[in-house]
Amino acid sequence: MPGDHASAELLAAMSSLLLSVRDAPLRFETDGVEHVRSIQSGIVDQLSDYILPRLVQLDAPLLAVVGGSTGAGKSTLVNSLVRERVTESGVLRPTTRSPVLVHHPDDAEWFRPDRILPDLPRTTEAGNQTYGLRLASTTNIPKGLAILDAPDVDSIDKGNRDLATQLLAAADLWLFVTSAARYADQVPWDHLRHAAERSTSVAVVLDRTSDEALMEVRGHLARMMTSRGLSDSPLFTVPECSLDADGLLPVEAVSSMIGWLQELAADPDARQMVVHRTLDGAVRQLVLRTHDVADAMDAQIEIAQTLDGAVEGPYRSVLEDVSARTADGTLLRGEILATWREFVGTGELLSSVEEKVSRIRDRFVGGMTGKRTRSTELVEATESALRSLLTERAEATAEQVSRSWGTTDSGRAVLDAHPGLTRAAPDFRVRAERIVHDWRQGVDELVRAQGADKRMSGTFLALGAQGVAAALMVVMLARDADPTTTDSTVAAGRKLLDAVFGAETVDELLDSVHTDLELRSAALFESEQLRFLTAVESPDSLKTHQAAVRESARRAEYARHADFLNGETTS
Incomplete structure (x- = not known):
């Protein structure tokens, strides 16, 4: 044992x-x-x-939980077993908020909060005003035994039913009370079936049964118990009888049950x-x-994989799209193209690269006077176009993913809980502005670092670093474009850069600045993707669980x- x-x-x-x-x-x-x-x-x-x-x-007092049907007389039975009024019956019964646990005074320590039902606060106050497990001590109950009066298992109140189920699950022994009128009801037998399935110790009490019906009902109930795996469970009967002045059943009506419980309590x-x-x-x-x-x-894992796939595909595609659009000439239209043309001049291009360099250098000099130059306008137009591209693609991708999630019940539930997922994050535009600005500063620094090479004209680069950087950004935006459809001034810009740095170096610079933009964009969209992924458990995490x-x-x-x-x- x-x-x-x-x-x-x-x-x-x-x-x-x-x-x-x-x-x-x-x-x-x-x-x-x-x-x-x-x-x-x-x-x-x-x-x-x-x-x-x-x-x-394991040697704590045996806890017998008294449960059963509505109107079966559980509270009256508990009072009668204890021979003292410790719990109230009828409409005033406080079991909804304060189920009553009766114990011997010497066993009080066993029922401190961490012994059983640790989530139920303890109280010693009678009534229905204080929520908790009401502890009642009396010397009328033997040491080593405690009786808990539970709510009705078939109560119309869900809170009562849930509490009854919780209390019965905390029992060492079920004292299940029914009556001649309710013994065949389905709900109590569902509880008894679960008790039989997990070998819970059960005693059944047939209460409030008239003498005329006692033999017939008891026999039928015993057959039902046998057919449901409870043939070894004791079956007690309590005849229908009058209560005394204290609301207790006559002692002879419950003497067999009292004796059984006392013997159980006395035998470790x-x-x-x-x-x-x-x-x-x-x-x-x-x-x-x-x-x-x-x-x-x-x-759960299957759904998580589906939802994950609906996120990863679009966000992988958006990075590919941003990478393509920042190199295929797509952005070289509107304000950028107009500003670029003004920057390099709209008249007949000078016949020699040297003259072009001289002409653009003169434009850069204006920047040293503090005046707004075309190179500044070009940089701002480029940054604006990149911000717009990133923001538009973020909104479209969030909408695409949320629309995909919305086709399933699980996905809709997640979206209902996280309504902000249908759009890009509220601070996305600000973060896009920051990464584009930081990228542009990186281009400036790269140009200045490259211009520090002693083989270059220090004077030219000192005066024209911002303009050269602006030209590098524009040429990058058309790096992979079809030359036959690209504005001719872009080709002139590439020739200008070749003259300043050399073709091989320009290729390296274009690769470097474009890769930098890709990496910064990837980090930006990764945070957007994580908004979706962190809203649900990942498949790998579910598999681990x-x-x-x-x-x-x-x-x-x-x-x-x-x-x-x-x-x-x-x-």
Whole structure:
């Protein structure tokens, strides 16, 4: 039999099971996911409320939870078993907010918050004004036993039903109360079926039954219990009778039940047998249900892969598009082209490169006087075009991805939770302006660094670095364009740069500045992509969670066999 606490291996396995199941993401709306979420919540609750606290304190008092149908007389039965009015029945009963746990005064320490149901605050106040588990002590209950009066399992109030399920899952022993009028109802039998599946120790009480119907109803109920795997469970009957002045049943009506509970409380081995059976069944059932959670994650992974794919493709394409549009001449129109033409001159091009250099140099000199020059206007026009390109593509890509996500229930749920994803980030334009400005400064620095070469004309570069940088940006924008369709002034700009730096160096400079722009744009769009990717769990993360759930279930089953089935517990 188990001793006063379980082995370290079993405790570690149960703790790992709790963490892995609790952290398993089931956020996508898949078929049947609500049922699996309910399983997940039930596993976490039973581990937190019962299994782990009980494994730590196997010799704690036996907790018998009294549950059952509406109107079955549970509160009256609890009061009658204790022979004291400790809980209220009827419409004034406070079980919605304060279920009542009755214990011997010497056992009070066992029911401190971390013993069982740690999430329920403790209170000693009667009534329905204070939420929590109401603790009531009395010497009329034997040491080693506690009785918890739970809400109705078929209550019209969902909070009541959920609390009843939670309390029953925290029980060492179920004292399930029904009546002649309600014993065949479906909801109570659903709970009893679950109890049988996980080998929970159960006693059934047939309450409020007339003498005429007692034999027939008891016989039918016993057959129902046998057919549902509860043939070994005690069946008590309480005849319909009048209550005394304190609202208690006559002692002879409940004497057999009182005697059974007192014997159980007085026999440590018998108590441990009940605890052993309930714990072993609970762990075995939780392991099976944990596999259900892990299996359900297959659908979660599939959806995550679909949503991820809907993000990665468009954002990969937008980078390719930006790379192409900043080199194929697409941007060389409108303001940029007009400013460029004014920059290089719209008249007949000078016949020699030397004359062109001289002519443009004269234009650069104006910049040294503090006046606004065409080179400045050209730089500003280029930056504006790049900002517009990046912003327009960010908006279009966000719209494309959100439209794709919106075709699935799971994707729509994510978009509803993150409505900002349908557009680019609010600060995207500002960040685009920053990266374009930083890129342009990088071009300036590159030109100045290249101009520092002693083979170059220091005077020319000192006076014309900004203009040369502007020309380099414009020529870059048409680097891969069809020469037959490109404005002739762009070709003249390339000849100018060749004359200043040499053709091979110009090729290197064009590659360098374009690559720099690509890298900066990639970082910008990566942050946009992450807005989508961080809104959902990644497929790899889900697979890791799934593997952890399955491994924790395997460890829990192994530890269960080592402790319960082989009797290897620590005393």
